[in-house]
Amino acid sequence: MSDLNFLTIAEASRLIATRKLSPVELTEAYLARIEALDHLLDSFVTLTAERARAEAKAAEATIAASGPVSRMHGIPYCLKDIYDTAGIRTTGMSKLLADNVPTRDSYCQERLAAAGGVLLGKNATWEFAHGGPSWDVLFPPARNPWDRDYSPAGSSSGSGAAVAAGFSPATLGTDTGGSIRSPAAACGIAGLKPTYGLVSRRGVIPNCFSHDHAGPLAWTTEDVAILLQIIAGHDPEDPGCADVPIPDYAAALTGDVKGLVIGVPTTWLEDEAPPSAPTKAAFEAALEVFRSLGATVRPVTLPPLKQFDDAKKTIAVAELFTIHAADLRTRPDLFGASLRYRIIAGGLVRAEEYIQAMRQRTDLARAMQAVMATVDVLMLPTNEPAGKLEPIPPASLFTRTSFTTPFNVGGNPALSVCSGYAANGLPFSLQIVGRLFDECTVLRAGDAYEKATPWRDQRPVLVAKETA
């Protein structure tokens, strides 16, 4: 293990820019750690070592000649295996795409390559970013680096595990109901679901068009901001992509949250889905940190969680079925059982039912924005700490409530950051939600919190656990 594996993007970028660190040296450190330890976590499904070495060498030469073109220049990263990568297989973890090699990069991969990043490989996901964890798909499920018996959550499971384990400082995931924020929460890192339409989904295998978001995961909020700066922007090839000005996200990280008004959805937390006592205590402690920094906290009332879940999941099951209909009709055996269960009934959803759910989404999104107009951010736990890595009854997708899904319905930016550690060592999580396209305030709050707390000083110890 090398200390290089635990540099943040911001730290590595500064060292590279001042010629104190070589992108080749940095890349070799990550490749060595992945080679030595990823058999414990299965966070990568494809490693692109030779390509990474070539990109690192090219980055080093360019930086030596003319300086870095971005803060990601010479920095390694990886991608959830539903982002198309030209010439590199993109499987979605599914037997259906075992031999799928795209001929064109996804928009985000184009942006990261143009920024001089070094692609290490592709991360494990739940099948097609929806069904899992599964043991009957193309690759085994990823494991949580804080405890291998525990789940890294999903669906960007390998992405969360890889960053927490020091296999990569950066990765991109996708989030349709919580799939960036939940792995970030389970693995104790930062993960941002940007505003719907801020980041292009072109070249990303769809889960549910109307709720899909692409976004970054990294160890710190500052690193998430650096990644967002690279991938945010209008892409006319994604019809859902918004043409809006892109601010300087790093410049927004002032550390100042004095006067910030924080809304807490108390009816969710007290009546509808009360968190466990330890999670509640961690959340209250996080709010106290913000109070000590000069923020104010007030209760807000949002529509019931169940309404968000019902609308989103009805829409999603219909869209998922449409996306996979041909394969469900002709070769259903190639789906993992978890995903097949979760999408097959979408074929029986009538058009009227789908459109009524979309109308309900309109109402819920309006209600969400009305509440957001009264506060600067919302805060709530992202999830409970990770559970054991074991099969989840597939019906639970339809029955459990979620603190993450409402912000896919509303489209609002939502960041998960680490907010401490439970008695068993697994991370607690804090979710910070902003107004539409106000990523700056969300990131500012997350960064200020991380800098006011000690949680970023602690890393999972993979080797010690294995040799204990």
Next chain:
Amino acid sequence: MTAMPTNDEIALLARQAGLDLKPEYFQELVDAYGNVRRMIDRIPTGRPRGDEPAHVFVPTKFLPVTE
């Protein structure tokens, strides 16, 4: 709540959806559809005619791309 369709009715709906499922997958469908049906039944209906769904067609998104 809408009455849950019988297995025969679900089989008909499945055929209309182009699904010709072996018995164990059909049972998966019956179980999954029960969950989906309960969600759908909770979604409000009886809306004004003019209520737009969350996705509408935005023609400017389909203008030719100019570099």
